[in-house]
Amino acid sequence: MPRRDDIRSILILGSGPIVIGQACEFDYSGTQACRALRREGYRVILVNSNPATIMTDPEFADATYVEPLVPEVVESILAAERPDAILPTVGGQTGINLTMELHRRGVLERYGVELLGAGVEALQLGEDRLLFKQAMEEIGLAVPKSALAESLEEARRIVAQLGYPLIVRPSFTLGGEGGGVLYNRDELDEVVGFALKASPVHQVLLEQSVLGWKEFELEVMRDLADNAIVVCSVENVDPMGVHTGDSVTVAPQQTLSDREYQEMRNDAFEVIRRVGVATGGSNIQFAVHPKTGERVVIEMNPRVSRSSALASKATGFPIAKIAALLAVGYTLDEIPNDITGKTYAAFEPTLDYVVVKIPRWAFEKFPGAKSTLGISMKSVGEVMAIGGTFREALQKALASLELDGNLYMRELRLADPLQLRRRLTEPNWERLFAIFAALRQGWTVAEIAEATAIDPWFLREIREVVELESELSCWDVETVPGALLRRAKRGGVTDERLAALLHCNSDQVVERRKEHGIVSVFKRVDTCAAEFPALTPYMYSTYARDDESAPTDRPKILILGSGPNRIGQGIEFDYCCVHAAFALSKLGYETIMVNCNPETVSTDYDTSDRLYFEPLTLEHVLGVVEREQPLGVIVQLGGQTPLKLARGLEAAGVRILGTSPDAIDLAEDRRRFGALLREEGIRQPEHGSATSLVEARAAAEAIGYPVMVRPSYVLGGRAMVICHDDSTLVRYMSEAAEVSPGHPVLLDRFLEDAVEVDLDLLCDGRRAVVCGILQHIEEAGIHSGDSAAVLPPYSVSAANLETMREIARKLALRLGVVGLMNVQFAVHRGEVYVLEVNPRASRTVPFIAKAVGVPIVALASQLMAGKTLEEIGFTEEPAVPAVFVKAPVFPFNRFPGVDPVLGPEMKSTGEVMGWSPDFGAAFAKALLGAGVRLPNEGAAFLSVHDRDKPGLLPVARRLAELGFDLLATEGTARFLEERGLTVRTVNKIHQARPHVGDHLINGDIHLIVNTPMGRASFEDDAHIRTTALRLDIPCITTLSGATAAVEGIASQRAAAFSVGSLQSLFARADAAEAAEESDRAVPAR
Amino acid sequence: MLEDGSVYEGTIVSPGTRFGEVVFNTSMTGYQEILTDPSYRGQIVVMTQPHIGNYGTSAEIEESRRPWVEAFIAHQFTARHSGSGEASLPPYLREHGIPALHEIDTRSLVRRLRDRGALRGVVTSERSDVAGLLEEVRHSPKMEGRALVDEVTCAARHTLEPPGEAVCRLAVYDYGIKTNILRSLYARGAALEVLPARTPAAMVLDLGVDGVVLSNGPGDPEPLREIVDVVAELVASDLPVLGICLGHQLLGLALGGRTRKLKFGHHGGNQPVKDLASGLVVITSQNHGFAVDPDSLPSGVRVTEVNLNDGTVEGLAVEGRTVFSVQYHPEAAPGPHDAAPLFGRFLERVAPLRAAASR
């Protein structure tokens, strides 16, 4: 069927900020959908609050709304744009929920918009577990039995029918919060009670457990003509009970026979037909009993998903793009397969390699969080690796993870025999390492299979690796036989690991294997196991006979990606890499991408000319470089990951484009950088380092409290602490830090009440031009990534801003930066301090680029390719056409019980942008986008540290003026009352009841301002914050945040939010500029 | 070693020396069905899926009485299986004397076959005289012109009676039939007279069957002139006929068409077939190296289905008759079950005839 002509414009819903369970895979799918639909000539209107996405770049849609994904805002957009249809299936659960809400409110009907892909009924069946189960039973498919309970008595009755263990899922909680597994009668009251409490509607679903069954996912596509295909099967190595997003997974499935697999495939088609997904992709999950083969359906997601992104990367079949085309009426047999050029999308990819995905978690960021895995997802990112065999892919995936320190040290730590069993039986993020450890200790595969319920096939593959390694360790680098070395490389053993086993360094390993002619080759991912020639160069390395990379002799540039998403390094960096690929390709270079994150746009085979899906380690990157011989490598766009490789690449004779590795080192090495600042007379917080407690105390005395302490060996603000006095320092030194002469701790004077500022600039080595300056709303001490921020700055003096510009320019030139540089400043008592310099693209680059409408990374890429700022016409700091506020989003709801308080260690997973002509509205919109709805009225609860009391006064006054009732704890209340405000005193939690916790639960409080009050009332504070989080009550933990929030409330009360597309904003800005110019051109009369 | 002189060294999993035409199969599951598919007689099979043997072997998934492939090649055989199987694959291969080789660059081999077309080759664990082997490979029979049906067909006629009353009675020619064809018909209530390949048409007519099924099988259809004549007689007899794979090619020849060798054939479980009448696409299981030439077909014979990838003929029908055939394998095993309704469609047309006849 040809494309539909009865629709002209389509609204696409994005998935908003990056959160656990919903990461940049939706930028990948959304970008594909936008591109595909625009190419078909439709007018594409996009709504997504996440500025760090590629899809929100103005060139990907006709109208791009970086606005909160909430019904009322989308309704305004519908009113303004009047699209014919909405594509709700590429924006994750957010897109679906929003669509359902629009439907419930009658908005879809009111504006006469059609849903493409999946209709309301299909979306509902995908969302409502009970309806879904009924539908499955109707078509004769088995599902775990379940029932809803609204009280403990009901739960007991259900348990009597279904038996233990039971999966408990509270209704309507975020990310499955409050759910769990109920194993026995004793736990019933507690587990079900907790879940009932967690559910806003006091309802839980109790479901028969299939813990320990094998878990599978099928990615299915269907078109309007009812053709259906399975794009990919995925097997979870971790059995049922560990969320698929937290499981190590393999594609294609490995342990089902043809008959078992085909039956599952048949079921999948029945499911998609029954649920009624008319066109597009769906993810269907199954559990299979390991012994009997009995199969049940777990769930179906009627949309593209994390798994479909993985499946697309694993097979080369672009699910989201095809889904978009199917949605507008094409059938599978009409859509060409880009990779072969000869065949069509109506077929099923076949793989002649193995794909392994390993999630990446961030438990170290959330002390106190349970590090066990369960039915609610906790990982923040993932890596994928492709290998000739499972063992090779697994090892490549482990190398891609970039975990701190040595993997084998990690194993050793887990090897304690007393703990090992628990680490195997209780799913946890280090279980894979525990399996290695157990095998090394002589556990049998059967024993481990018994403990973990992992299929022995996988365990035997791991055992092969362990045996190979123990064989290797009998040799040294001189004597190791070539055949063994070859087997090692085929088995995926890295050079680094070989070096450890053969008692030498990696260089010697490389030398030795090259003597034996053992080098990696590159194979193509082609959807068809080589049945047809592949046109797209999408490659992975392996150790085999033939290389099919077929490098060209065009001038080419290699771009290193940013690896797995993690807190502190996420989608922003992928955005940068993708832009570089586009820009360099425009300049006529062949672009080559190396990355291992399957969620990203950068690993779409469409993004760069050539794609290597490889770990970002020196070994694998050099493998690509040796094959491709690029002009140079770009390391400054992928965050810290490629930056860490710069030195090694240079040493291997590779040219680094842009800022030199030495300059990078100069900026990154705190000692060298400190000296440079001193030399240049630039102010920095006094600092020192120490290798013992005595030295630390001395250094702290010299610097003066409070001090900020951190170990020198970790990156990304990890394990950073602010010590207000000697006793906290002593505690830190004894508990937290692993200090040794090789690993000093670093101490800085903590700048109190300082305003933090981020500045990004472009430099060509001779000239530096500022791109934008972002003022943080929270004070220094809250990690820059966790702080809300505003562009342009709203309360930093013009003189200070000028000083910052000067310092930044001076540093850029001094370092010889070519490309991007970021500086973090703090303004403390009117003086400007430099906190740090990042000689690379920073997290703020996409945000600034979007706000000022300048393709900053494209410009940086041109500079790295040798152009000057003059040549590319970027010589002036761009004007900012409105107020843009960035608000972070936190994953606290995934870590029940963790205190959601902010500090110098980054905890947010993503961010949104809110913009408006005035600050208040921009701030309120940003918060709304981040999921925080500021109340227009009601009661505000205030409880702040003594220090903050004076600052609280104006906030409290303003709230009172706006008609809020004020509630406060004793001290704060007294302070405010003395100054003439009417305040109701409420009890603290450790005082009598009813206390503040009761008020929160009873819904008496609508806004909380609570700044941390130190150890003494720590528990109270934490309790308030966690309760607020659970109940979704806005809770502001800094005074500056509170000030901004009050402004936001004032402006949202004054008028409904206005919405606008980026395109119209910049058209207006351009027009204004043009007008100004023509004004000037008019001769004065 | 291949006839073009290229040599792939790997590790032997099952010893022996065997010659044959080397073909690749892209199915990700179903290795045991492939091994025991008689259509692979005379062929050395390379699997593209890297791990083969993961779930072991079991008696109940055999597609015939024994494995037929000449030799078996994979990237990595699994020494010890898990999952549903009864025994592991390597001992199974050794027991049946099928040489097997692994730890070679199978993708390289496949690309060679794709580019040059299916090649003759040898797998050996014993010999290292490259020149002598190459000579022998080059003298080994080509698949074109090879009649292999007699090596795989059943020795004698046998009957399968379904429980209860049969919906119809079919003569099933065993040219190397896969058990799942029998299962598929039987499960739908048909009584089956399974006949050796050379059974004369007269005998079928004597049996008083309601229809005829021509099975899959190995080799080139062209040299099977006698069989083609039998098929022509059967078609002329007014009986309904269903042809599958080789049976489809034989029907094509009997109707006056020609067949030709494909470069490397279709061997896998992901071949899209488009029904020209409905426009729908089904994903099918396929295993063939020859195809019916559409231009050779006389009027009155319609191409009903084509391969979406390369346009080759996937289905034929004689207008106005219940005589049709498909190049793919509706019985799957291994592969997707999407085309299985075809059996039902055939039986639906045959059964009323029977009812009418008995009235």
Ligand SMILES: Nc1ncnc2c1ncn2[C@@H]1O[C@H](COP(=O)(O)OP(=O)(O)O)[C@@H](O)[C@H]1O
């Ligand atoms: N009945 C069950 N018994 C055991 N584990 C289950 C059961 N249902 C789900 N799980 C586990 O919980 C995970 C999440 O459940 P799922 O229904 O897929 O929800 P989500 O929408 O979060 O993906 C699954 O991946 C699976 O491992």
Ligand SMILES: Nc1ncnc2c1ncn2[C@@H]1O[C@H](COP(=O)(O)OP(=O)(O)O)[C@@H](O)[C@H]1O
């Ligand atoms: N001397 C200081 N005084 C106050 N706050 C600081 C100081 N140094 C760092 N910070 C705070 O800690 C955060 C993280 O420190 P930074 O050096 O930028 O580490 P990272 O490498 O994680 O970005 C900063 O964003 C800032 O808020």
Ligand SMILES: [Mg+2]
């Ligand atoms: Mg799920």
Ligand SMILES: [Mg+2]
């Ligand atoms: Mg920083």
